[in-house]
Amino acid sequence: MTPHGTRKTFFLIALLAVAAMVFAACAAPAAAPATGGEQPAAAAPSSDLPAEPGRGTDGTVTLVYWQQVSILNPYLSSGTKDFHGASLIVEPLLEFNQDSELVPVLAQEIPTVENGGISEDLLSITYKLLPDVVWADGTPLTADDFVFTWQFCTNELTGCTVQNFVGVESVEAVDAGTVKISFAEPTPYPYIPFVGYLSPVLQKAQFEGCEGEAAQSCSEQNTSPIGTGPYKVKEFRANDTVVYEINENYRKADKPHFAEVVIKGAEDASASARAVLETGEADYGWNLQVEPDVLLDMESKGNGKVIAAYGGNVERILINFTNPDPNLGDKRSVWSPDDANPHPFLTDPAVRQALSMAIDRNIIAEQLYGPGGVATCNILSGPPSVVSTANDACLTQDIEGANALLDEAGYADTNGDGIREMADGT
Incomplete structure (x- = not known):
């Protein structure tokens, strides 16, 4: 594999991370597992037929997260479980669908240069x-x-954890139904502020007075936000359970499907998996970071199904390109602009390529992740619409080819000890 990033590091192994992968447990064939976890998910079969489409026609669905929801204001959260919990209530202008395509939510359409929504100077x-x-x-x-949400989050004393407004110079209410976002410099991709569940709109009337240092003390607002989404909070127990009921003012008359949603916490990922696959306490279990053999054993009981949805992150090994010679003292394994201090052989592309060719990524993925990971040669591994399909050479282990490459580059085992030496004998 060729190097990526700075001179200090290169990506040796790229395993498709289970970051958007969910081991979900869904009770009926009614609902597909949501994407966006860090690990696989499991789905539990049911003999009950799915309800007819319509608002509130399918009772209660219970989701179990081993990382419990602690707050429902996504701008003050630091965890995906909180973002997921809030996304049932508050909404953005645009979001990504299951095919990673932008779709309007609170906006009438996606602004472009062609339709006049984006200025020609970007x-x-x-x-x-x-x-x-x-x-x-x-x-x-x-x-x-x-406008208020932008002011809330860009107030440094608020402690906003989401950085979706970096580079935004102003947010302006042109009129009651028009929002203009201006950037400090030309922005070719402007779909970050108020896009996705990380950047929803907050109700000014509810959160006014909660800006700055007051933000953390507004417990009612942060745990029971008023939103435009399909649900509202019925009951909130921090780090335990959130119960949602239908927002009767939601604009889509035939949605949401479930009358009630419950997100419960579990003590760990194994307990979350058991709640779906063994005890039947929940319909869906998210982000099940459980050993593959343990998880598959639970699945074998026949009470549920493990589902993996692969995301856009990769797990990899980063290798230092600098010289690790102990004789260098404080400069050992340290890079600086004034003294690059290169590694004696890892800076040679032939060596790096040989190492990549010698790795069996498939066995690593299988042994470490089970159904929760697949090998990839791409650092950009998702969404599928942007992933290269011409970069798969690393998926085939080639020990013979790796040795031939090292022979050609002048790295030979001159003394028969099984270790190749560089041209100078070291």
Whole structure:
């Protein structure tokens, strides 16, 4: 594999990470597992037929997370489980669908240069809001809510954990139904502010007064936000359970499907898996970082099914390109612009390629991750629409080819001890 990144590191092994992979446990064939966990998920079969489509027609669905929801304000959260919990309530302008395509949520359309939504100098993007959208309390959503959310998050004293507004110079309410976002410099890809579940809009009326140092003390707002999404909070027990009920003011008359959603916490990933695959306490278990053989043994009981959804992250080994010679003292394994201090052989592309050819990535993925990981040669491993299909040479282990490459590069085992030496004999 060729080097990537800085001179200090290169990617030796790229395993498709289980970051967007979910081992989910779903109770009926009604609902597909959500994407976005760190590990696989499991699905539990049911003899019950799925309900007819319609709002609240399928009762309660229970999801178990071994990382419990602790807050429902995504701007103050540091964990995916909180982002997931909040995403049932608060919404962005745009989001990504299951095919990783941008789709409108609270916006009428996706702004482009062609439709006039993005300025030709790439310094601004303007959104038209869906008409007649109301918050769960029945009050109208307006552009002022977006301006407030930007001000809330960019107040340094708020301690916002989400960085979706970096480079944003201003957010302006052109009128009640139009939001203009201006950037400090030309921005070819402006779909970050208010895009995806990391960057939803907050209700100004609810959160006003919670900016800055007051943010952390607004417990009611942070645990029971008023949103425009399909659900609202019925009960919140921090680090334990969140119960959601339907937002009766949600704009889609036939949604959501489930009348109630429960997200429960479990003590660890194994307990989460057992709750679905063995005891039947839950319908879906997220991010099951459990040993593959243990998880597959649970699945063999026949109460559920493990499902893996692969995401865009990779796990890999990073190798230092600098010289590890102890005689270098403080400069050992240290790189600087003034003294590159190169490694005696890892800086040779032939050596790096030979190492890559000698690795069996498939066996690593199988043994360490089971169904939760697959080998890849790409650092950019998702979404599928942008992944290269012409970069798969590393998937085939080639010991003979690796040895031939080292022979050609002048690395030979001159004394028969099984270790190759460099041309100078070291």
